[in-house]
Amino acid sequence: MSDTRVGATLTYTGTATPPTAAQVPVDTAGLVVALDVPAGVALVRAALAVRAPADDVTVNLAPTATLATSSGQTVLDPGQSITWLSLDWGARRPLSSVDVRLPATPTQTEKKGRLSVAEGGAWYPPTPSDTVSVNAVAPLPGILASRLLVEFVEASSAPPPVGTPKTLAATQVASIALRAPARPPDLTATVGVGAGALFFHHALPMLPRQELVLEDALSDALQRAWPVELKSGAVAVALRSSGLGMFDRVQLVLDTLEVIQRWSDGAESQALAVDTDSLVSAHVTVPRDRALSEVRFHVRHQLRDEDLPLAPRPPSLPPLSHHCGSGYSAAQAFRATRPTGPLAALDLHLRPLTRRVVGTLSFHADVHDRPHDAPLAGASLPLLLELEGAAPWASRWVTFTPGKPLALGTGPWWVVLTVDEGDVLWSLTDHAETAPAPGTLTPGTALHRTEAMGPWLPRENGLPGAEEDAEPLWGCARPHLRPLTTVPPPPPRLQLRWGTKVLEVTAGSDGTVALDAKALASLTPPGGSTGSPPPLEVLVQSRVAGDITLSGLQVVIPRRDTYALFPR
Structure with missing residues (x-):
C-alpha cells in the first residue's frame, strides 16, 4: 500500500547566515514549511512550535x-x-x-x-x-x-x-x-502560495527561549488550504518577521486521518456471487500497526427466492460415503411434517473416483419405506462429471435442477442416485450436524443396493467410534424449496476479520454498516513486521445463493506524525 505520511520540509528562502549551525533564520524573505499531502489523507489538527534562542545568541x-x-x-x-x-x-x-x-x-x-x-x-x-x-x-x-x-x-x-x-x-x-x-522582533504566519493568507500575528519581540505554539489558528488555516476531495497536493506555511531573527527549534505535529475508499483491487465496489450456504469476502488493504477509528460500507443483496431447510457441512474427506457405480446405487428419504413449497433444485455432496462419471438422479414416491421402482413424472435428471487434472479429485457440491419445480408434498419421498459409467462417493453425515428446526424438511432412511434390481439395504447407523444411540447417517443433500408465501430470504451474515480477530456486524435497514472506534475496539491491529500485512476482510455468509454488492467503502485510520524540522 502507498505511504500516507504527509511529507514536511523546512526551507529558508532568504540570504541571511545564522550565527551558528544551531539556529535557522527567519526574516521578511520567509521560513517555509512545505507539506506534500498524499491522496486519501484528511487533516484533523496541526501544531507548529518555534522557539527563540537565548540572548547570548x-x-x-x-x-x-x-x-x-x-x-x-x-x-x-x-x-x-x-x-x-x-x-x-x-x-x-x-x-x-x-x-x-x-x-x-x-x-x-x-x-x-x-x-x-x-x-x-x-x-x-x-x-x-x-x-x-x-x-x-x-x-x-x-x-x-x-x-x-x-x-x-x-x-x-x-x-x-x-x-x-x-x-x-x-x-x-x-x-x-x-x-x-537573535529572537525575532515579531512573527507572522501565512498559508498558501506567494504572500498567502495571514492567519497568525505576534506583534511583540519574542522573549529569551520563548516557545510559540501555533495550533488552533494553524489547524483552521491548513484545513481551508488542504487539497479537496482527498486528492494529493501541496500546502505551504510561511513564517516571517519584520527583522532578522533566529529559531533554535522548529517542530511540527500533524494529526491526520487516512481515508480508504477503495477495495484492495482498486475498485470502488465489489460484486460477489455467493453460492448456497457459503461465504465470500472482500479485502481492504490497511496498515498492520494502527487502530481503525471508522469502518463504513453499504451492502445490497439479491438472493434467490428459495428456502434451504437442510444445510449440512461435511468435511472435505467424509469418514463414510455411499459408493455409487460398478453396480452400486444409493437412495435417501425425506419427509416434511407441514406443507412446503415445490423443490427448485437439489445439491448432493459427491466425490468423483473416476475422470468421467455418468448417471441419473431421480425422485421417487415412497412404497413401504422403500423407493417406488418408477420415478415420478419428469423427475429424472442427468449426472455428468468430467474431471481434469490428476486424481484424487476433491469432494464438491453438485446441483441438479429440474425443468420445473417438483411438488413433492409432505409425505416421504426418495432421491435415488444411479451411476452408469464411472464411480462416485456420496458423502454421509448424521442429523446432529444440521439439527433442522421442527416442522421443516427432515432426512429419513439412507439405503443402498449392490445390483441394479437388487433389494434396498439399510446402512449401519452412526459414524465409526460413535455411541450406540448415535444419530442415523443420511446422504448429504441440500434441497432448495420455493417458499409457499412471499417472504424475503434472511439477510446474509456479516463479519469483519483482521488477522485472527473477528467482529460480528449488522447492517441497518438501508443496508449501511457504520462502526465507530468504540464498536471497533475489539478489532485490534494484528501487528507484526514481516510478510504482507493481513487485509481487513468483509465476510459475507448466506444460506441462500445470490449476488452481493458492497459499495460506499470508507475506512478511517488515525495517525500522528511528529516532524523535527529543525534541528534535524
Missing part, C-alpha cells in the same frame, strides 16, 4: 538596516568624513551592543560617540549613559528601539550645558556593528 542589525549620514551616504565610505550616522532597522527590538570602527589610516584625534535612540518618534538618549567609545564593543542596556543615532564628538570634550548644541567632530568611519538578541 545575537545578530548584527547593521547590514540590513537603512543607513543615513550627515553627508548623505547610504553606504559607509571610510574616505569621507561625517559628523553623524543613523540606522533604521524597522522593528522594535532590544539592543545589546554597538561597535563603531574607525579606519587605521589616516590617524584621527580620539573620538567618541553620543547615542540617541527612537521608536518611530523623537530621539532620546539611552540610559544610564549616552556616550560610547569607538574602536571597541560598547554594551547597551537592552533598550528597545527601532532606530539608532551616533553623533561623533572629540573624546576630550565635556557635555555642553543644557540647551546648548553639541559641537560635532568630522570623523571618518570604517564600519558599524549593532547587535541585538
Whole structure:
C-alpha cells in the first residue's frame, strides 16, 4: 500500500547566515514549511512550535538596516568624513551592543560617540549613559528601539550645558556593528502560495527561549488550504518577521486521518456471487500497526427466492460415503411434517473416483419405506462429471435442477442416485450436524443396493467410534424449496476479520454498516513486521445463493506524525 505520511520540509528562502549551525533564520524573505499531502489523507489538527534562542545568541542589525549620514551616504565610505550616522532597522527590538570602527589610516584625534535612540518618534538618549567609545564593543542596556543615532564628538570634550548644541567632530568611519538578541522582533504566519493568507500575528519581540505554539489558528488555516476531495497536493506555511531573527527549534505535529475508499483491487465496489450456504469476502488493504477509528460500507443483496431447510457441512474427506457405480446405487428419504413449497433444485455432496462419471438422479414416491421402482413424472435428471487434472479429485457440491419445480408434498419421498459409467462417493453425515428446526424438511432412511434390481439395504447407523444411540447417517443433500408465501430470504451474515480477530456486524435497514472506534475496539491491529500485512476482510455468509454488492467503502485510520524540522 502507498505511504500516507504527509511529507514536511523546512526551507529558508532568504540570504541571511545564522550565527551558528544551531539556529535557522527567519526574516521578511520567509521560513517555509512545505507539506506534500498524499491522496486519501484528511487533516484533523496541526501544531507548529518555534522557539527563540537565548540572548547570548545575537545578530548584527547593521547590514540590513537603512543607513543615513550627515553627508548623505547610504553606504559607509571610510574616505569621507561625517559628523553623524543613523540606522533604521524597522522593528522594535532590544539592543545589546554597538561597535563603531574607525579606519587605521589616516590617524584621527580620539573620538567618541553620543547615542540617541527612537521608536518611530523623537530621539532620546539611552540610559544610564549616552556616550560610547569607538574602536571597541560598547554594551547597551537592552533598550528597545527601532532606530539608532551616533553623533561623533572629540573624546576630550565635556557635555555642553543644557540647551546648548553639541559641537560635532568630522570623523571618518570604517564600519558599524549593532547587535541585538537573535529572537525575532515579531512573527507572522501565512498559508498558501506567494504572500498567502495571514492567519497568525505576534506583534511583540519574542522573549529569551520563548516557545510559540501555533495550533488552533494553524489547524483552521491548513484545513481551508488542504487539497479537496482527498486528492494529493501541496500546502505551504510561511513564517516571517519584520527583522532578522533566529529559531533554535522548529517542530511540527500533524494529526491526520487516512481515508480508504477503495477495495484492495482498486475498485470502488465489489460484486460477489455467493453460492448456497457459503461465504465470500472482500479485502481492504490497511496498515498492520494502527487502530481503525471508522469502518463504513453499504451492502445490497439479491438472493434467490428459495428456502434451504437442510444445510449440512461435511468435511472435505467424509469418514463414510455411499459408493455409487460398478453396480452400486444409493437412495435417501425425506419427509416434511407441514406443507412446503415445490423443490427448485437439489445439491448432493459427491466425490468423483473416476475422470468421467455418468448417471441419473431421480425422485421417487415412497412404497413401504422403500423407493417406488418408477420415478415420478419428469423427475429424472442427468449426472455428468468430467474431471481434469490428476486424481484424487476433491469432494464438491453438485446441483441438479429440474425443468420445473417438483411438488413433492409432505409425505416421504426418495432421491435415488444411479451411476452408469464411472464411480462416485456420496458423502454421509448424521442429523446432529444440521439439527433442522421442527416442522421443516427432515432426512429419513439412507439405503443402498449392490445390483441394479437388487433389494434396498439399510446402512449401519452412526459414524465409526460413535455411541450406540448415535444419530442415523443420511446422504448429504441440500434441497432448495420455493417458499409457499412471499417472504424475503434472511439477510446474509456479516463479519469483519483482521488477522485472527473477528467482529460480528449488522447492517441497518438501508443496508449501511457504520462502526465507530468504540464498536471497533475489539478489532485490534494484528501487528507484526514481516510478510504482507493481513487485509481487513468483509465476510459475507448466506444460506441462500445470490449476488452481493458492497459499495460506499470508507475506512478511517488515525495517525500522528511528529516532524523535527529543525534541528534535524
